[in-house]
Amino acid sequence: MKPRQRRIAIIGFGLLAFGLAAALVLNALRSNLVFFFSPSQVVANAAPRNGAFRIGGLVETGSVRRAGDGLTVRFVVTDLAQRVPVSYRGLLPDLFREGKGVVVAGRLQPDGSFEANQVLAKHDENYMPPEAAAALEQARQSHTAPTLEAPP
Numbered sequence: 001m002k003p004r005q006r007r008i009a010i011i012g013f014g015l016l017a018f019g020l021a022a023a024l025v026l027n028a029l030r031s032n033l034v035f036f037f038s039p040s041q042v043v044a045n046a047a048p049r050n051g052a053f054r055i056g057g058l059v060e061t062g063s064v065r066r067a068g069d070g071l072t073v074r075f076v077v078t079d080l081a082q083r084v085p086v087s088y089r090g091l092l093p094d095l096f097r098e099g100k101g102v103v104v105a106g107r108l109q110p111d112g113s114f115e116a117n118q119v120l121a122k123h124d125e126n127y128m129p130p131e132a133a134a135a136l137e138q139a140r141q142s143h144t145a146p147t148l149e150a151p152p
Contacts, residue, residue, distance in 0.1 A: 035101070038135030043082040049107060055084055055114055056103040056135060064098055077102060077114075079139035088116040095121035 008037075036054045037047040047053055054136045055077050063076035075098075086104055096102065096119060106116035 011053065038139065039077055039079045039082040039084040040135070042084050042108065042114070042140055049108060052105065052107055054103050054105045056101070057084075059096070059098050059100055059102050061098045067099070079135050081139035085113040086116050088119055090117075090119075092119055093121040097121070102149060104106060 030071040036056060037100060039057050041047055042055060057077045057079040060076040060078045065074045074087045076083045076085050103120045104116040106114055109115050
């Protein structure tokens with residue numbers, strides 16, 4: 001094999017190895033990527049029906065219901081415009097409270113409820129994930145937007 005052919009073969013093998021490594025990394029990232037949606041987006045069918053994603057908003061006051069087993073909890077996540085019922089089996093974070101910010105990860109069920117496998121509560125009064133804060137602000141603006149009446 002001539003030096004030129006050997007160089008071309010080495011470069012080709014390197015490109016093939018790089019392409020394979022890039023494909024494996026992208027596949028791993030795609031399978032572990034979890035998107036964030038607001039309750040309004042979930043109700044509007046903008047969220048995936050068969051994939052995992054996160055919902056963020058506020059725990060609706062008066063919506064927390066605990067089952068007799070001590071581990072199953074049902075509550076409603078709202079962005080003040082729409083509501084999504086959530087069920088979770090496990091221990092809740094210490095900061096989980098009604099009226100406070102929460103992000104839940106899981107899957108949407110055929111009945112429109114959300115089955116969470118992880119619940120994250122905000123850690124202090126001043127912090128909320130940027131996506132959740134933006135979704136709440138957008139919902140507040142659309143929900144409390146002034147209406148103009150036509151003059152008589």
